[in-house]
Amino acid sequence: MNESHDREIIGGHLLVIGGAEDKYNERRILRKFLELAGGDEAEVLIVPVASDYPEFAADVYTQAFRNLGVANPRVLRATSRQDVVGADMADLLDGVSGVFITGGDQMRLVSILGGTEFAARLRKLVRETPIVLAGTSAGAAGMSTSMIVRGEALPHPQKNSVRLSPGLGFLKNIIIDQHFTERGRISRLITAVSYNPYNLGIGVDEITAIILNSNGSLEVFGAGAATIVDGSQITYNEIAEVADTESFSVCGVQLHILRDGLLYDYLDRHPLQPKNEFLLPDLG
Numbered sequence: 682m683n684e685s686h687d688r689e690i691i692g693g694h695l696l697v698i699g700g701a702e703d704k705y706n707e708r709r710i711l712r713k714f715l716e717l718a719g720g721d722e723a724e725v726l727i728v729p730v731a732s733d734y735p736e737f738a739a740d741v742y743t744q745a746f747r748n749l750g751v752a753n754p755r756v757l758r759a760t761s762r763q764d765v766v767g768a769d770m771a772d773l774l775d776g777v778s779g780v781f782i783t784g785g786d787q788m789r790l791v792s793i794l795g796g797t798e799f800a801a802r803l804r805k806l807v808r809e810t811p812i813v814l815a816g817t818s819a820g821a822a823g824m825s826t827s828m829i830v831r832g833e834a835l836p837h838p839q840k841n842s843v844r845l846s847p848g849l850g851f852l853k854n855i856i857i858d859q860h861f862t863e864r865g866r867i868s869r870l871i872t873a874v875s876y877n878p879y880n881l882g883i884g885v886d887e888i889t890a891i892i893l894n895s896n897g898s899l900e901v902f903g904a905g906a907a908t909i910v911d912g913s914q915i916t917y918n919e920i921a922e923v924a925d926t927e928s929f930s931v932c933g934v935q936l937h938i939l940r941d942g943l944l945y946d947y948l949d950r951h952p953l954q955p956k957n958e959f960l961l962p963d964l965g
């Protein structure tokens with residue numbers, strides 16, 4: 682993974698949330714989002730288009746951010762592509778320092794935003810400015826160039842058990858899965874990575890986020906963990922050889938499970954903790 686032309690380009694931060702973040706009490710993850718977006722000076726845009734009930738989602742996050750000191754959060758109020766096309770881009774994006782994409786259905790999110798001027802401008806902001814872009818649940822899944830839209834939580838990897846679709850393209854070489862441990866999604870993420878081991882798989886637990894920084898590092902933040910599935914060193918992969926819906930073998934997958942505060946280099950694919958933290962004590 683050293684090809685410079687394929688490296689992620691992030692001007693500020695991406696905050697990828699596994700879902701079910703606290704919106705009413707301590708709101709630790711939302712506080713972190715605002716901290717990254719400028720603290721008391723944050724200008725926040727809420728994008729609730731993935732939700733079945735976008736007005737309700739907008740109200741919930743508007744109140745949460747107001748309770749944390751944001752006077753006037755902006756909202757992209759859209760239930761169709763026509764609404765997005767007709768929106769005033771300047772009112773939505775000029776001067777914004779943080780954009781928060783809510784949960785819901787990632788297919789709805791991408792089918793409404795994909796290919797619009799709004800999505801193009803947001804990608805430009807993510808690459809060229811210190812903006813923070815956050816997504817939770819479906820909003821997290823939709824950040825990638827390739828996203829999981831369907832997939833059963835099976836006990837082992839199975840061919841064609843996972844359906845991938847183009848996402849919004851904020852992350853080119855990373856596939857995000859959310860509600861990860863809670864819904865037992867390790868096999869489906871391994872399956873998704875096995876389709877093309879060039880992609881890095883990251884599963885994020887609920888009440889947990891990963892913060893991707895412009896220097897190529899990510900940090901785990903929250904109550905759960907992030908699971909990294911790296912297929913770049915796979916030595917044997919029979920997904921192409923077995924019949925549809927049949928289980929398959931794959932060897933050489935690297936797995937990292939990282940808790941709050943741990944770091945990982947998502948460009949060169951290795952943990953960033955000092956090596957001695959991974960050594961067993963000398964008991965001799």
